Amino acid sequence: MPELPEVETIVRALRVGGRGGPSILKKQVQSAELTWPRTLAEPDGGQFLARLPGQQVMDINRRGKFIVIRLDRDTLLIHLRMSGNLRVEPGGMLQPHDRLTVNFSDGWRLVFNDARKFGRAWLVADAQQVLAGLGPEPFDPALTAGVFHRRLQERRRQIKPLLLDQSFLAGMGNIYTDEALHLAKIHPLQNSADLTLERADRLLGALRVVLQQGINTNGASIDWVYRGGEFQNNFRAYGRAGQACPECGTTIARIVVGQRGTHYCPQCQGL
DNA sequence: CATCAACCCTGAGAGC
DNA sequence: TGCTCTCAGGGTTGAT
Known part of the structure; x- marks a missing residue:
């Protein structure tokens, strides 16, 4: 996708x-x-x-x-x-x-x-x-940690569905959202308004890291439609339910959040 | 405003 | 082998 x-x-x-x-x-x-x-x-x-x-x-x-x-x-x-x-x-x-x-x-x-x-x-x-309705680009230099933190405060939603909301941030999909939350060690159900500036900064950095890795590897080939990318070989959490977390070895869990399959590490991404 | 569910679709993979 | 069933998900819409 x-x-x-x-x-x-x-x-x-x-x-x-x-x-x-x-x-x-x-x-x-x-x-x-x-x-x-x-x-x-x-x-x-x-x-x-x-x-x-x-x-x-x-x-x-x-x-x-x-x-x-x-x-x-x-x-x-x-x-x-x-x-x-x-x-x-x-x-x-x-x-x-x-x-x-x-x-x-x-x-x-x-x-x-x-x-x-x-x-x-x-x-x-x-x-x-x-x-017109799209939120900022993740790589927009004007999107500083402070701005991002303020936007998270203005809404009071579960962080994963919020990141998928294109009016909040433009371009995130299910795969890169799970990857970024895992990298930033934030639980997908974490309430956006409760994130500290430090954690918001870490999340913004993680979003940019996983997106840049995706671009550098020409995207992910995850189904029968899109081919040619290599990012699927770098998945940390997405699609890895039942397998070991690359950080701590705990079994990656799968839950449904906002009607989306969601993969995370219960150890690294505590609520 | 936040949450939830239905809907739009077809192909893949599981189960039998 | 071949059938049926379930699942996958981006975004929109409507209900709660």
């Missing part, structure tokens, strides 16, 4: 080439195909197919888990959700679960594949209308 590091890996490949395809920067859209209309959040299919042709790819960025492709008139935003993936390829047969295809004038195409149909795309004049 693509989280910040996986999305960042995909964005970098779109920008500079990689994962089997060239950069799509400067390419001009010739046409588009929509094989599963509900993939499109907005506008409707007719407008989408009419507005896209002729636009050129100016810039490719990431905001939270959104892929932000700035064109010369509109911005194409893509959220991969659970099972989405993007390919850049030189034509050929479409694959099962391909939902949206952008054909470029030089013959290459960008394909949005999404087995579970949870992913969404937007074509809007102003990207802010889609991204």
